[in-house]
Amino acid sequence: MNAKISDFGMARIFGVDQTEGNTNRVVGTFGYMSPEYVTRGQFSVKSDVFSFGVLVLEIISGKKNSGFDQSDYEDLLSYAWNLWRDERPLDLMDPTLEGTYSRNEVIRCIHIALLCVQDDPDNRPTMATVVVMLNSYSVTLSLPQQPEFSTRSRTGSNPPKFLESDESRSKSMPVSENGVSITELYPR
DSSP states (O other), X not given: OOOOSSOHHHHHHSOTTOSEEEOSSOOSOTTTSOHHHHHHOEEEHHHHHHHHHHHHHHHHHTOOSTTOOBTTBSXXXXXXXXXXXXXXXXXXXXXXGTTSSOHHHHHHHHHHHXXXXXSSGGGSOXXXXXXXXXXXXXXXXXXXXXXXXXXXXXXXXXXOHHHHHHHHTOBOOOBOTTSOBOOOOSOO
């Protein structure tokens, strides 16, 4: 009863105790599949994290990633990333939600979604960590790295100004004695 964000074709290739693997053919829905799966056929628990991040961006924007068409951007992920780097993350919001949301909560959700859609699976959080991030403002979120899918770059590596007040009050993620983040709270 462990949910996986995928279609039934993908679920069938995943064994009961399997956490990662390789496939000979790509199955699933484009737009939700992680880059390492699309390009190399490698899937893991971090593939679901990527799909979850896409889903969160779709919910916030009210737009589908597949068939996305917004000026110079070919996909929702590029559009979201560039709004983030231009310090305009709330421009991603579905206009029908105007006045019905908490600014800080939406920015935090966009931040978490961008961490989930990082190109390198090692840079994505686990779903257990995502749950902690969504439920606690005391967890400091790392800054997402500019992904390869971004269609436009912006110089400078400073955190966006809209994060400074929220991030400065946050505490660090718990770290074990060997310096590794403690992220697996519940077994899969």
